Amino acid sequence: SKWRQKVKGSSSHWFYILLTPTKWLIDTVCRLLSHHMDAGINLLRLRYTKHPEWFRSDRFCILDAVFTQMWTAKYSEFLASPANPDGSGKLLPPGALDYYTGEEPAYSRSNKTWAREIDDIYAPLLVKNDHWVACWISIPRRRIVIWDSEIAYATDAEIAKAHMLPYMLRMLSTGAERELYTVDFTHERESGVPQNKQSGDCGVYCLKYIECHALGMPFPPHELINGTEKRDYKHLGLYD
DSSP, X not given: OTTTTSOTTSHHHHHHHHHXXXXXXXXXXXXXXXXXXXXXXXXXXXXXXXXGGGXXXXXXXXXXXXXXXXXXXXXXXXXXXXXXXXXXXXXXXXXXXXXXXXXXXXXXXXXXXXXXXXXXXXXXXXXXXXEEEEEEEETTTTEEEEEOSSTTSSOGGGGGGGGHHHHHHHHHSOGGGGGGGSSOOEEEEOSSSOOOSSTTXXXXXXXXXXXXXXXXXXXXXXXXXXXXXXXXXXXXXXXX
């Protein structure tokens, strides 16, 4: 090809290298994996750290894909673990306290404790091991909202893992605060959000849902992302 005919070391050759997926990326370009998702989230978290005035609030945090994947893996253990008469004592995944206090995610960490200094939590959630949806947990409203780019793909029951987080809030809070989280959060998979017309772009849509809402921007009525944005997000894996 013309690309390959360029002189090694030239700018054209450099762009050829940049735009050619490495071997490990060839099989994953159809969908974003957890480290790709975290690369996009890290950039958004860094922007929030440097310019909080651009965002709709300074009382939110954005979790990484590691958190939700760990919780998905431990969900059956959580359900099976016995609870005390008051409902406490169920098994929480390792590292839960670090997320609660803002020590994690480590990249651009917030060091803010949920509920005391955080009102809203955003997180990507992997459903059925191959589909990303975006979660918005509003602590003051006791509400969990799911934005799904392919709403017919999974059932509400398959996204129910998001309810583990309110339980975590109750168990890690102390004193009178604990009583604020005895009531289950309401759950809604919001309809009318832009849908993914091309299979494999769910991760990009998930990141864009979180970005738009955190910035206080309404979702566009039709297409959420254009071809350039899809390409840019999918190439995030080249830089981790």
